[in-house]
Amino acid sequence: MKAFLLLLILAPAVAGAQTLSQRGFVEGAGTLFPQEASNDSTRAVVDLRARSELFYKPAPWVQFAAGLDLRANSHDQVEQGWRVAYSDRGVREPRLSVRRLSATLTGGGFTLDAGKQFIRWGKTDIVTPTDRFAPRDFMNVIDNEFLAITAIRGAAQAGDDTFEAVWSPHFTPSRIPLLGERWTVVPPAAAAIPLVDAGGRLPSGSQAGVRWSHVGRAIEYSLSYFDGFNHLPAIQSEFVPTPPEIAITRSYPSIRSYGGDLAAPTPWFTLKAEAAYVTGNDSADDYVLYVLQLERQSGEWVFVGGYAGEVVTRSRTSLVFAPDRGLSRAFVGRASYTLDPNRSVAFEGAARQNGRGLYARAEYSQARGQHWRATIAAVAIGGHADDFLGQYSLNSHAALTLRYSF
Amino acid sequence: MNERRCSHTILFVAVVSSFLAGADVEVLRAAEDARAIVAEAQRRTDAKSQRYEGVLQVFDAKGKISDKRWTFERLGSHGQSRVVLRFVAPPEVKGVALLIVNHPDRASDQWMWTPAIERDRRIALQDRSTRFFGTDFSFEDLEERDVNQNDYALLGEESIDGTPGWKIQSTPKQTRSSQYTRSIVWIRTDSYAVARIENYVKDKLVRRLNYSDIQNIQGIWTARQLEMLDLTRGSRTRLTLEKVQYNLPLDDEAFTLQAIRRQ
Numbered sequence: 319m320k321a322f323l324l325l326l327i328l329a330p331a332v333a334g335a336q337t338l339s340q341r342g343f344v345e346g347a348g349t350l351f352p353q354e355a356s357n358d359s360t361r362a363v364v365d366l367r368a369r370s371e372l373f374y375k376p377a378p379w380v381q382f383a384a385g386l387d388l389r390a391n392s393h394d395q396v397e398q399g400w401r402v403a404y405s406d407r408g409v410r411e412p413r414l415s416v417r418r419l420s421a422t423l424t425g426g427g428f429t430l431d432a433g434k435q436f437i438r439w440g441k442t443d444i445v446t447p448t449d450r451f452a453p454r455d456f457m458n459v460i461d462n463e464f465l466a467i468t469a470i471r472g473a474a475q476a477g478d479d480t481f482e483a484v485w486s487p488h489f490t491p492s493r494i495p496l497l498g499e500r501w502t503v504v505p506p507a508a509a510a511i512p513l514v515d516a517g518g519r520l521p522s523g524s525q526a527g528v529r530w531s532h533v534g535r536a537i538e539y540s541l542s543y544f545d546g547f548n549h550l551p552a553i554q555s556e557f558v559p560t561p562p563e564i565a566i567t568r569s570y571p572s573i574r575s576y577g578g579d580l581a582a583p584t585p586w587f588t589l590k591a592e593a594a595y596v597t598g599n600d601s602a603d604d605y606v607l608y609v610l611q612l613e614r615q616s617g618e619w620v621f622v623g624g625y626a627g628e629v630v631t632r633s634r635t636s637l638v639f640a641p642d643r644g645l646s647r648a649f650v651g652r653a654s655y656t657l658d659p660n661r662s663v664a665f666e667g668a669a670r671q672n673g674r675g676l677y678a679r680a681e682y683s684q685a686r687g688q689h690w691r692a693t694i695a696a697v698a699i700g701g702h703a704d705d706f707l708g709q710y711s712l713n714s715h716a717a718l719t720l721r722y723s724f
Numbered sequence: 725m726n727e728r729r730c731s732h733t734i735l736f737v738a739v740v741s742s743f744l745a746g747a748d749v750e751v752l753r754a755a756e757d758a759r760a761i762v763a764e765a766q767r768r769t770d771a772k773s774q775r776y777e778g779v780l781q782v783f784d785a786k787g788k789i790s791d792k793r794w795t796f797e798r799l800g801s802h803g804q805s806r807v808v809l810r811f812v813a814p815p816e817v818k819g820v821a822l823l824i825v826n827h828p829d830r831a832s833d834q835w836m837w838t839p840a841i842e843r844d845r846r847i848a849l850q851d852r853s854t855r856f857f858g859t860d861f862s863f864e865d866l867e868e869r870d871v872n873q874n875d876y877a878l879l880g881e882e883s884i885d886g887t888p889g890w891k892i893q894s895t896p897k898q899t900r901s902s903q904y905t906r907s908i909v910w911i912r913t914d915s916y917a918v919a920r921i922e923n924y925v926k927d928k929l930v931r932r933l934n935y936s937d938i939q940n941i942q943g944i945w946t947a948r949q950l951e952m953l954d955l956t957r958g959s960r961t962r963l964t965l966e967k968v969q970y971n972l973p974l975d976d977e978a979f980t981l982q983a984i985r986r987q
Contacts, residue, residue, distance in 0.1 A: 341818040373986075378975050381986050422986055429982045436842040464842065473982055480982070533833075533981070538846060583848035615851040659782045659790035659858035688791065688814040723815035 342370035347719040349458075353712045355500035356509040364392040369417065379425050383435075385417035395457050395496060404434070406465055407491060409515055411457060418466050431471040436464055437484055439529055439542055440592050441579040444650040444668075445626040445642050447594035447607035448542050448577030450527060451484055453492040453549035459501045459641060459710065460677070460697060461717075465490055478533045486525040491518065491570055492549045494639050503709040511562055518568035521547045527575075539580035542594075548573045552601055553637040571602035571635075587614040590624075595631075604632035607646060623651030644706030647671050660685040668707060675707030676700045693719045758876035758892045762909070765916040766802050766871045769944055771970040774798040777812075778963050782859055785958035790858065792817065799974050803828035803870025806979035817857065821984040822847075824866060831901050832867045837984040844981060853903035860931070860954040860961035864903055873897060874907075884910045884919040885936070904930075912938075917945040930956055942970045 347365045354361060371385035389396045389411050396411050397403075403412035404419075420433030440446035451469065454462045469486035495501030497513040504513065525546025532539055551568035558565055577594035593608035611624030628646035647670060654664035661684045668677040676699070683693040695717045701708020780792040793813040799806050807824040811817045819839040826832045834847040852864040879891040889910040896902040903925065910920040917938050923931040931954055935947035950963040977983060 339812075339818070341815055343815070375986075378978070424977055424983070424986075427977070438842045475980055475982055535833075581846060583846070583850065585850055587850070588846075588848040613848070613851075615848075615854040617854065656855070656858060658784050658788065660788070685790075685814075685816070691816060721816070723818075 337375045339373045340371065341723070342368070343721050343723040344368045345719060345721040347717060349715050349717045351500065351713060351715045353714070355503070355712045356506040357498060357502070357504040357513075358500035360393055360500075362392075363395075365395075366390040371417065379423060381422045383418050383420050383422070383433075385419070387412075387415045387417045389413060389415075393499065395499075405468075405488065405490065406493075407520065409493070409496065409518075411455065411493070427475050429471075429473040429475075431469075434466045434468050435471065436466050437469060437471055438464075439527075439540070439579075440577075441538070441540070441581045442590045442592040442609040442611045442624070443622055444611055444624055444652075445592075445607065445609050445645050447592050447596075447609060447642070448529075448540075448544075448575065448579055450542075450544040450546065450549075450575050450577075450594075451486065451525070453490050454641075455493045456639075456641060457493055457495055457501070459495060460679075460699075460713075462641075465492070480531045480533075482529040482531070484525075484527045484529075486546070489521050489523075489525065489547055489570065490549065491520065491551065491568070492639075494551060494568070497566055500713055501710070503703070505703065508564075511564055514558075514563045514565050516556070516565040516567045518551065519570070521570050521572065523547075523572075537580060537582040540578060542575070542577045542579075544573075544575040544577070546573065547571065548596075548598070548602065550638065550640045550642070552635050553639060555637065568639075569601065571598045573598040573602055587612045598634070601635060603630055603634055603638075605630045605643070607643065618656040620654045621651070622653075623649070625649055641706070648675070648707075670701070670705055670707060672705075674702040675705035675709075677707050689722050689724060691721045691723070693717075693721075695719075758878035758890070759871065761878070761890050761892060761911055761916070762874075762876055762894070763871045765911050765918060768916050769946075770801050771942075771944060772800070773972055773974045774801075774968070774970050775972055775974070776965045776968040778965055780859055781962045781964075783960050783962070792857070792859070797974055797978065798868070799976065799979050800826075802826075802868060803873070805868055807866070807868070808979055808984060809866070810984075811857070820857070822856075822866070823979065823981060823984045824868075825979075826868045826870075828870045828872065830873075831864075834863055834866075835981055835984070842985075844984065849901055855954075860952040860957070860959055861963075862903065862931075865931070865933070865952065879908070881913070882910065884912070887919065888913045889919055915940075915945040917947065930954070941968050944970055 345367045349363045351361045368388040373381060373383050375381040397408060397413050400413055403415040406412060406415050416434060418434050420431055420435040423430045437451040438449060440448040451467055453465045455465055456462045467486050467490045468488040469484055471484045473480055473482045497515055527544040529540055529542040547570045551570055554567040556565045573596050575594045575596045579592035581588060581590045590611040593606060595606050597604045606629045609624060609626045614621045626646045626648055628643055645668060648668050650668045652666035654662060656662045664681045666679045679695060679697045681693060681695040685691045698714045699710045701711055703709050775797050778794045778796055782790045792811060794809050794811050797808050803826050805826045808821060810821040821837040823835045824832050831849055835844050836847060837844045847863050853862050856863050856866060874894040874896055877893040879893055882889060882891045889912045892909045894907045894909050904923040905926050906924050908922040909918060912919050919935050921933040922929055931952060934951045937948040938945055939948055946968055948965050951960055953960045
């Protein structure tokens with residue numbers, strides 16, 4: 319492991335060789351919340367993050383990838399120890415973690431990826447119902463990022479068709495917000511009773527999935543099947559009288575997902591659609607999640623907008639942490655405008671169709687030189703406490719991020 | 725009187741018809757000449773493959789500059805080729821890749837890989853007129869155009885930078901969708917190298933591409949510097965080609981959607 323760390327740290331110096339490439343960044347972000355949450359009085363949070371990724375290709379048919387993340391946080395969201403976390407399955411973000419560590423073999427139309435890697439399925443952006451191998455870090459629900467999984471992925475390409483198979487022996491859950499912090503919303507009446515993390519019941523079995531994709535002249539489409547576990551947890555709560563507290567347990571129900579996605583350019587816009595029927599065990603709902611999305615670039619503008627819907631065919635659970643379903647029955651859109659090669663603005667928003675939850679974000683970003691970029695964002699969230707978006711109405715915030723890329 | 729008028733009319737029509745017929749022949753000959761010139765220019769740049777490292781400098785109307793670098797690899801040529809273009813600088817776009825599959829009879833297919841979100845996205849036909857990554861090149865400008873995708877007319881001879889050249893109008897055929905209504909192309913008479921392209925939308929000149937520092941590399945006259953001017957915005961992008969190589973062995977499997985996902 320020491321050699322691995324040394325290689326990543328020295329990567330920028332040695333990445334000049336043709337077979338070796340490197341990228342990374344150091345980033346500082348400050349977030350200000352104007353309002354106190356009922357369970358969290360902290361109104362300023364500072365994050366520091368460094369990332370280094372190295373790609374080594376000793377021969378045309380093989381490539382190795384390795385990446386490391388280093389984190390610090392002012393609000394106790396990062397583990398205190400200095401162990402190098404490979405699995406990244408803890409409640410808090412690890413101080414030092416392996417972001418990716420994989421080998422890729424290619425030949426004769428086949429590609430085999432093995433190790434810790436990112437696997438993305440689906441075509442839509444606002445919600446991706448078929449993206450089952452892509453857990454996320456939801457420490458900040460609005461501003462989240464993907465987590466890599468340990469898997470073997472094989473892909474065979476024949477003409478316009480690609481057949482893909484994935485097997486993941488080791489489950490990686492999405493990370494949910496810390497119980498004592500503002501992204502875990504507690505009703506004011508219950509704020510006096512502490513929430514205690516009673517742990518997560520992580521499944522020990524493996525996951526698998528297959529996907530067939532076709533790239534046609536006028537349309538692209540895929541069909542996929544997934545058999546594994548929901549990376550978003552079902553929540554069980556239990557009141558403990560002495561001392562009075564609520565014990566929270568996370569479980570990850572086994573599910574099967576049958577999905578499809580397509581992208582069809584028309585003369586006016588690109589239509590994207592994606593849907594998945596998810597059926598679970600006795601502790602999980604059966605539901606269809608679907609998305610219709612339109613995309614268009616015009617001049618310096620890029621528009622993406624659409625509708626995410628859900629049909630629950632069988633309801634079994636009462637409490638889940640499911641941002642994908644939370645963003646369903648909603649209209650979601652994003653527009654970005656490039657002011658010049660170094661500056662851009664973006665606006666995005668989501669509105670639940672019943673009007674009980676609203677989210678809006680405005681962002682200005684400016685690069686300076688070859689390495690620096692500053693981004694300032696303002697996020698407004700409103701609505702009712704019983705709505706997925708509306709429950710975060712006290713979490714409107716402003717954020718400033720400064721990144722040095724290398 | 726009526727007979728005389730009629731005979732005069734017939735005579736007039738006959739004279740005009742014969743003049744027009746002669747003009748048609750001239751137009752056809754000019755079109756054939758123009759097409760032959762473009763075909764010869766294309767033949768002289770035929771290569772099994774090409775590789776270069778590109779340095780992009782973007783100047784806006786106020787003279788601000790932004791630098792980018794990419795590697796360009798092409799397998800095949802002229803409507804039968806595939807291209808992978810991958811950014812290597814600045815660091816924040818490192819790894820972003822564009823796969824272009826050129827077709828002889830229609831517009832290319834294009835996909836962009838964005839490593840930050842680990843996703844590829846097809847660039848729709850109607851989006852090809854937009855600027856490519858903040859440069860003054862549009863996605864369509866990155867296509868490789870086959871001679872058969874356009875109709876041509878020879879407009880005459882005109883010097884470019886002191887070198888004699890043919891001035892040719894190129895109009896996209898109906899089967900090939902394009903943001904441009906027509907283009908005017910200057911081809912040097914000494915080397916058949918393209919020296920300038922002016923692109924029009926209806927009658928308005930919107931982009932001008934100047935080719936300079938033309939050198940013979942492995943028998944192919946190659947412009948080492950291309951400068952695209954966006955006349956609507958007043959900005960320009962200079963692309964400098966470094967380490968240009970032709971006919972080098974490139975792996976067919978490096979030009980697929982699976983391949984551009986590798987960093």
